[in-house]
Amino acid sequence: MTSTLSVRALEAGELRAAHTLFAAAIHRGPADDAAWARSAQLYGPGRTFGVHSGGALVGTVASFPSELTVPGGAVLPMAAVTRVGVRADHTRRGLLTAMMRTQLEDAAARGEPVATLRASEARIYGRFGYGIATRARNLRVRADPALLRDDAPRGGTVRLLAREEIIPVLRGVHARIAHRRPGGISRTDGWWSATIGRRVDVDREHVIAAVHTGPDGDDGFAIAFLEGSSDFTERGLEVSDLHAADVGATAALWRFLMGIDLVRHVSGELRPLDEPLELLLADPRACAVTGHADETWLRLVDLPAALAARTFGPAEPVLIAVHDGFLAANTGVYRIADGHAERVGAIDGPVRPELECTAAGLAMAYLGDRRPSELVATGWWSAPEPAAVPRADAAFATAEVPWCGTYF
Known part of the structure; x- marks a missing residue:
């Protein structure tokens, strides 16, 4: 049919x-x-x-x-x-x-050269070459600013925005800090209007929008909405969006949110795996991780261009065969050496690969979320030459955990 x-x-x-x-x-x-x-x-x-x-x-x-x-x-x-x-x-x-x-x-x-999506069902998109490239966690913390350690970073100042300021101001802050780590993406005007604008202007929800200002200007923000409850003293605050340039801005924003009156707890979804909230608290048990979730599903559309664009860590050369049954032009053997990657041959050609994976398996390592050794151990990659696995780990290693923080 x-x-x-x-x-x-x-x-x-x-x-x-x-x-x-x-x-x-x-x-x-x-x-x-x-x-x-x-x-x-x-x-x-x-x-x-x-x-x-x-x-x-x-x-x-x-x-x-x-x-x-x-x-x-x-x-x-x-x-x-x-x-x-x-x-x-x-x-x-x-x-x-x-x-x-x-x-x-x-x-x-x-x-x-790349495409990403957020998957409603986890079993759909792998067959099209998408792989989970960033993950996140959900958490919940008691609303009490005194929970933060006395010697935790305090950051700069935090101010609330009027409703009409929210999108213009936050759009500018996000544009300045969104690309500070692997996985970050830019937001279009349409994204702001269809997501935040809908809740703020159309649905007219009560919204708390705060901006952090550090030594170099605005460098963080948070958007939060009240969870439903008929009891004024038992309400929760749901953080739908929080981006910060550094730990000081992160601490200041969480301290502000945890100190809002008539709020029992503050929750956040799809937060970075490495967000150090527990390390900021005198009682780390006050912060509960309520779940983990996949975030970015990545598709390497033009594999040679995508590999050439990212840098790789110092490591001895490694040869990886990539099989792409959906976009056949990507299939080939790629050499990573001296911090760069290039295509060096066809599958079954004279260049023999040391590691092999699918396009989806490569996407899982591309931003640094998963180590090649993890993927070999779990069958996502194969290792005809096991000695190449530590070299691949070193090449794909990143200094920061990748995270996006933008749902669409």
Whole structure:
């Protein structure tokens, strides 16, 4: 049946229908006019694809342009993949595979060597070459600023923003600090409008937006909303967004949030694995980790370009064969040496690899989230030459844990 169906870029007049289809796929109703006006800003020209059957739209996938920070500090053009949905009566017919292939080919044609997404289900995207490249944790801490150690960093000053200041100010702060570590991405105006703007301006939720100012100016911010409760003294504060340039700014923002009156606890989702909140507390048990989650799913679209863009640690040369059954042009043997990577041959050519992996397996190591030795031990990679594994660990090592902190 899939041979009779074709994927094509949707026209502007078809985008609201695509959004409605996506909403139904995640069990939500259609957007009203105000919500659609916000959501429409994330649909870029020519970046939404669909499949029709019997004159009706039955599948869709979209992306918007962004940028991804990779180890070494380079910032790569990126396709931020989102709003993927297939109508319930057309699933498991190859529609998603066809749309994914078209979308990745489009990203390559646009000069975007990487794509990322946030997965609603963890078993879907690996077959398209996506791998988990950053992870995060959820936590909950008692709301008491006295819990922070007396000798913990205090940072600079924290100020609250008026509602009309929130997006203009935070957009500027995020742009200055987002690319400080691998995994960080840029945010478009459409992202701000469709996510934060919707809650602040359309839904008119009570919002706490705070900015930290250090010696060099604004260098951190937090956005928090109240959790639902009828008891004023038992309310929780949900931190939906917190970015800080250093530990001092991080400590000051958490101290501020934990000191807000009539709040029993403060929770945060998808926080960095290395955020040192427990180390800032006199009682580290006051901070409970409530869960861990995958964050960035990364697809290396143009593998030679992506590998050439990041830097690698000092290590003796290592040869890695990468198998990509979805984008065959990426398949080949790559040599990492002297802090750089290059393609040196075809699979089954004269250059014999020491390690082998799939595109998804390589994506898991690319930003530094997983060590090659972990991936070899768990079967994601194979090691025809086991002596190459420590060299690969040294090459892929990064100074910081990768993290994005932007949900889309």
